[in-house]
Amino acid sequence: MKIIIVGTGYVGLVTGTCLAEIGTEVICVDVDQKKIDNLKKGILPIYEPGLEQLVENNYNKGRLSFSTDFEASVKGASVIFIAVGTPPGEDGSADLKYVLQVADTVGTYIEDYAIVVTKSTVPVGTAKKVKAAIAAALDKRGVDLPFDVASNPEFLKEGAAVDDFLKPDRIVVGVESERAKETLTKLYQPFVLNGHPIYFMDIPSAEMTKYAANAMLATKISFMNDIANLCELVGADVNEVRKGIGSDPRIGTRFIYPGIGYGGSCFPKDVKALFHTADDYKYNMRILKAVDEVNDDQKFVLFKKIEKHFNGDLKGKTFGMWGLSFKPNTDDMREAPSLILIDELLKAGATVLAYDPIAMEEAKHFADKRVIFVKDAIDAVKGAEALLLVTEWPEFRLPDWNKIKSVMHGRVIFDGRNIYQAKTIAAEGFTYYGIGSQPKTAE
Numbered sequence: 001m002k003i004i005i006v007g008t009g010y011v012g013l014v015t016g017t018c019l020a021e022i023g024t025e026v027i028c029v030d031v032d033q034k035k036i037d038n039l040k041k042g043i044l045p046i047y048e049p050g051l052e053q054l055v056e057n058n059y060n061k062g063r064l065s066f067s068t069d070f071e072a073s074v075k076g077a078s079v080i081f082i083a084v085g086t087p088p089g090e091d092g093s094a095d096l097k098y099v100l101q102v103a104d105t106v107g108t109y110i111e112d113y114a115i116v117v118t119k120s121t122v123p124v125g126t127a128k129k130v131k132a133a134i135a136a137a138l139d140k141r142g143v144d145l146p147f148d149v150a151s152n153p154e155f156l157k158e159g160a161a162v163d164d165f166l167k168p169d170r171i172v173v174g175v176e177s178e179r180a181k182e183t184l185t186k187l188y189q190p191f192v193l194n195g196h197p198i199y200f201m202d203i204p205s206a207e208m209t210k211y212a213a214n215a216m217l218a219t220k221i222s223f224m225n226d227i228a229n230l231c232e233l234v235g236a237d238v239n240e241v242r243k244g245i246g247s248d249p250r251i252g253t254r255f256i257y258p259g260i261g262y263g264g265s266c267f268p269k270d271v272k273a274l275f276h277t278a279d280d281y282k283y284n285m286r287i288l289k290a291v292d293e294v295n296d297d298q299k300f301v302l303f304k305k306i307e308k309h310f311n312g313d314l315k316g317k318t319f320g321m322w323g324l325s326f327k328p329n330t331d332d333m334r335e336a337p338s339l340i341l342i343d344e345l346l347k348a349g350a351t352v353l354a355y356d357p358i359a360m361e362e363a364k365h366f367a368d369k370r371v372i373f374v375k376d377a378i379d380a381v382k383g384a385e386a387l388l389l390v391t392e393w394p395e396f397r398l399p400d401w402n403k404i405k406s407v408m409h410g411r412v413i414f415d416g417r418n419i420y421q422a423k424t425i426a427a428e429g430f431t432y433y434g435i436g437s438q439p440k441t442a443e
């Protein structure tokens with residue numbers, strides 16, 4: 001079975017590499033010549049644990065190859081995955097330009113039956129458009145070839161994507177024909193030897209499943225952020241409340257951690273895209289709109305605490321920022337809450353010293369040029385008035401407080417992810433601010 005993956009971004013590269021890992025012949029195609037050249041040299045466009053090794057192994061074994069020649073690659077392919085970007089348009093709805101360009105190229109060059117699978121997160125109804133674009137291109141050629149479209153959303157978490165692909169909780173596939181179902185069953189069977197299900201369903205339901213999953217997870221987070229903010233006002237501690245509710249299995253312990261807002265390439269974009277789809281159908285998704293709004297506000301929560309602590313006077317003060325990426329184990333800076341915090345601090349006349357274990361190079365493309373990037377966590381707090389914990393990388397969990405005190409000027413910690421115990425921090429001589437709890441002054 002020859003597989004083509006179009007788009008070597010996050011999803012495409014992980015998908016292609018993991019499919020090659022089970023012994024399939026995979027060609028990853030991209031229009032970006034530099035990206036393809038780099039991949040051939042083993043240089044990856046993203047950081048993802050375990051991926052580099054897998055790419056190298058499969059490339060060396062000849063199962064995985066990289067090309068910019070889409071037309072040539074398409075010939076003889078049984079399954080073509082579309083994994084190109086769907087950037088949000090001006091109004092927040094997903095832009096399908098690249099997806100439909102791929103469909104057109106497929107229709108222009110296929111020579112035999114193929115299944116065209118959308119892997120990118122696309123609005124409900126996209127597979128239909130893909131099908132029409134392929135049919136139109138075939139028509140132009142005056143050929144009548146059978147083909148199928150399918151929808152196979154991914155549920156990969158950045159930082160754990162390889163594992164998520166190789167050992168998925170479930171695989172969701174929307175199909176229209178038995179033939180497509182049979183081929184995709186064969187392709188995915190090796191990934192569900194653990195007994196986890198492959199759910200075959202109609203295409204609109206598969207497309208909807210992806211949005212519903214992300215929207216539900218984002219809702220949990222925004223809901224908890226709202227609860228956290230209220231906890232602060234009524235004198236409760238969200239860390240206790242979280243434990244109290246999470247032990248009810250109907251609620252569950254995961255994705256109820258309050259913080260400084262969700263970021264990344266999926267939640268912000270998918271939440272917006274889903275309520276835009278609803279708007280198109282004249283249905284008002286009130287909950288999701290609020291989820292988005294709460295998240296936008298939550299990204300300012302840490303700054304507001306800082307401002308209040310220093311009585312609105314941040315001019316000339318230095319702040320040490322730990323963590324920049326939108327979450328640990330990734331260098332992804334898209335929609336990272338750190339960016340808002342940086343902007344607000346700089347606007348207020350403060351200096352920001354920043355450190356991230358992996359994302360610093362990437363952050364340089366995103367953050368204001370005035371940020372000072374430093375080589376380690378200790379350098380970030382040298383002379384700082386406060387330490388700002390922004391991304392909960394494991395290496396920040398148990399720092400050497402004495403060392404920190406020996407270089408830091410102030411004695412206050414703003415913990416945007418609630419990774420420290422207020423009591424412990426206060427005993428170390430720092431004033432502690434978390435999310436959803438009362439500040440605790442140094443002892």
Ligand code: UDX
Nearest residue numbers: 154155156157158255256257259262263264266326327
């Ligand atoms: C998400 C989905 O989990 C994944 O299934 C989908 O395919 C893509 O989108 P990802 O964007 O990699 O994956 O990140 P995830 O681990 O889900 O975290 C998203 C954001 O939510 C992060 O900013 C994280 O810090 C935040 N978060 C998560 C919280 O604020 N609280 C939580 O309890 C969990």
